[in-house]
Amino acid sequence: RKQKDNDTASLSTPSSPDALPAAAASPRAPPARASRRVASPGPATARAAPMGRGGARDGAAAAPPWHSLPDEVLEHAFSFLPAAADRGAAAAVCHGWLGAERRSRRRLAVANCYAAAPRDAVDRFPSVRAAEVKGKPHFADFGLVPPAWGAEAAPWVAAAADGWPLLEELSFKRMVVTDECLEMIASSFRNFQVLRLVSCEGFSTAGLAAITEGCRNLRELDLQENYIEDCSSHWLSYFPESFTSLETLNFSCLEGEVNFAVLERLVSRCRNLKTLKLNNAIPLDKVASLLRKAPQLVELGTGKFSAEYHSDLFAKLEAAFAGCKSLRRLSGAWDAVPDYLPAFYCVCEGLTSLNLSYATVRGPELIKFISRCKNLQQLWVMDLIEDHGLAVVAGSCSKLQELRVFPSDPFGAGQVLLTERGLVDVSASCPMLESVLYFCGQMTNEALITIAKNRPNFTCFRLCILEPRTPDYVTRESLDAGFSAIVESCKGLRRLSVSGLLTDLVFKSIGANGNCLEMLSIAFAGNSDLGLHYILSGCKTLKKLEIRDCPFGNKPLLANAAKLETMRSLWMSSCSLTLGACRQLAEKMPRLTVEIMNDPGRTCPVESLPDDSPVETLYVYRTIAGPRSDTPDYVQIV
């Protein structure tokens, strides 16, 4: 690793922080050792000359064969390394490999839009065909980031339009995407095929119309959980009648109406349509009509799946679903009368993914439905399923890999629908379960220890006990022992969210045992600076750390400043930080941006505040682009 860092320092081209540290952190990338020969179909001279013995290139210091491989050979070899971490490792070997790798990279993932300047990214990787850019911090999902924070997609779209004319795929997550951005995308890339917008805002149906009208080769239009202004623009009608290439259409987050006749014609002529996710404006009987036009669907999202029970509608639905032999993934806002559920019993056996997290359907009909889904790998459901429902899942869905259980009444009376029992049962009976997100009202150490013992193969464990600082409800102790058992047992754990009553001791355990941990979320936990220090001084592979409402202060932050440059970002809100420490951190670590967020509406410049001013929110991230220039008045860069 040290060697790689030295190579970096001597390189003239700025290296993307994601390329190298990712490579350093990747447990999978084989270290490039000088003694390894690269097997290649290259010119005979390269193959014939063994290590260090000259041959055709006799000389004082005979270069290893892989130094003289032509670029096309290297690029071909690198085409077998799709993972960004592996490509980053290859790029760090030497100048030659760096050049070949960056010129041939086709997919670029920018996990923090402020980590690098868009122009630099485009210049460095000129052949990119697919790019993904993420913006706001994760806690923006829960309302902790006020509006107009930043993360504008426009600079990225502009740079891409300039430098990547052959771009085919663009994906934005938690960014502000305007109608102008969408218009620019539609007019800049002649072979544009895939647009994915996740948790974005700033655009309207007018922007969508630009996409549907302008992107002649569009294959995927995937809109997930965005806030879209409805201008009543008939965006769907802008697909030309000759347009047939659509494979994915997801407009589930759109609030308004769409012209159903237009939709039906579109679905009929796009024979390759595999994924169709409708919004709430499409009633049940129309869903049945669409299914008859597209029996080849692999993924279906129904709209507002609710209607009075009518036997003829039931029959219609049943017949429509019977024709869908390829259906594997199902989702929707099922406020359904449970009487409709048997209409799609026929698809249950084929389902690998079921998302009922927007569904308020409950009761024995729901459970009966799920119990028929013997091949389910992914289940997202509301806590309305209750413990006994999860017990049935445990008994029926032996192939389950991912379970998410959401709270139906997050701010409610605390009526306990779901306890630790449900999770214990599923972890005991589903041997392939590796990813869990679980909201519940109560937990015990014993349950967590049992779960840990049952499922050492967890890669993602997120437990949210609804009431902050809730102890083990039997022993009244903290849940330190339970969560420690999880990190000790699950050696491959990459993502962890903790909750309930927790002391510094649990963080000692996480720091020591979380050797693969990449993302950690902490809320209302710990007793002192030690807690944070354990995390920052341990957790060797930590990338994202987000903390709220914990008594963590300045000392561990400053003591572990260097650690922050090995991470993508750190969020700390409602902790015990002061401005002075942030200033010291910013001074010590020039390649970090230290952002402070105080109450919106205040425009007091941070320079005038004293060192002991409390800091409400700190957001720190590594960057090679320097401080951003688009901060709103409530964000100050220290």
Add this chain to the structure above:
Amino acid sequence: MELELGLAPPNDAGSCGKRRSAEAFGVKKPTLPLFLRDDDDDGDHGNGEDDTGDARDCEISMGNKRKRLVGWPPVKSAHRPRSNSHVKVKMEGVPIGRKVDLSRHASYHQLHHTLRLMFPSTSHHGDPYAVTYEDVDGDWVLVGDVPWE
């Protein structure tokens, strides 16, 4: 830690002096606290000797509801139960009204932001509009006096 969520009137210029984290939203006391905890003393977060392990959080029961914390539990707005939270918004001099989903907003600030986007104005500073609502008594009241919750 005492968390208070309340809004100062829009034309109130906050002072730039020292202020405690409890005043994170520019609140001048007294305001209506959303909830209180008796396990933390004001502003004393440093070592937290006697804070933790204290499960006797003082709960203000607001009817039957769990006390509201900003952003907690961590569910996306899409997953929150949707009540009929759309309200009509009309602006003086603009014939066509808009609808705003209040459940998608977590604060008055966010609401003002949305309204500014829906009814763009030429002035870019501060709050160009007075936002009012009709309360249960039929009176028109300026928004922002009562806690967002």
